[in-house]
Amino acid sequence: MAMVGLFWIGEDSVYVGAEPVGGASGVRLTEAGVETLGAGQGRFWAWDEVVRIGTDGVPVRSAARRMASMAFDAVLAAVAAGGGELPPAFLVELVTAEETVEVTAHVAVTxxxxxPSEYELSVALLERLAEGRAEVGDLLAWGRDHAAGGTPPREEREALLRKWAGV
Incomplete structure (x- = not known):
């Protein structure tokens, strides 16, 4: 699997954030629609039912601040001896004509x-997917051909997001 922006892309799956493990919650995007996963979730909406997909609380920082934060986190992890915690979480908000559902997802980025650039492009892609102006099939096609190779470099990720988001 490979991380491109907010998306964790495999040969047959696209997740917003990391793929949920065990009972962890998450959101899977399919060609047919949007599915919530995890304990107490298990819901599905076809794309024509989805009005908007938004995010809240996604950790975003410039490259310099990100490196400083990662160094600090590495020191904390070494001191705490790796406690096996889940990565940071954020909310995915699924809006339909009838309801708004918030689902916790976990970040997939190292x-x-x-x-900021990958986050903004990811948000643009989520908007286009909800509006029917982008197709999950494009992400899946890329995943079938490239996800086994792992996460591409930042420039390639941004180029893919621009292409998929039409910006």
Whole structure:
């Protein structure tokens, strides 16, 4: 699997944030619609039911601040002996004509902090997906061809997000 912006992309799955493990919650995007996962979740909406997909609380910092934060976190992890904690969480807000559902997702990026450019492009892509102006199939096609190779460099990730978001 590979991380591109807020998306964790595999050969047959696209998640907003990290793929949920065990009972952890998350959001999977499919060609048919949006699915919430995890304990007490298990809901599905077809794309024509989705009005908006938003995020809240995504950790975003500039490259310099991200590096400083990662160094600090590495020191804390060494002191705490790695307590096996989940990565930082954020909210994914799914809006339909009938309801708004908030689901916790976990960051997929190394260090737990996204760069502003990737975050903004990811938000643009989520908006286009909800509006029907982008297709999850494009992300899945890329995943089938490239996800086994791991996460691409930042410049390639941003180029992919621009292409998928049409910006």
């Amino acid at each position: 260090g737990g902090i996204y760069q």
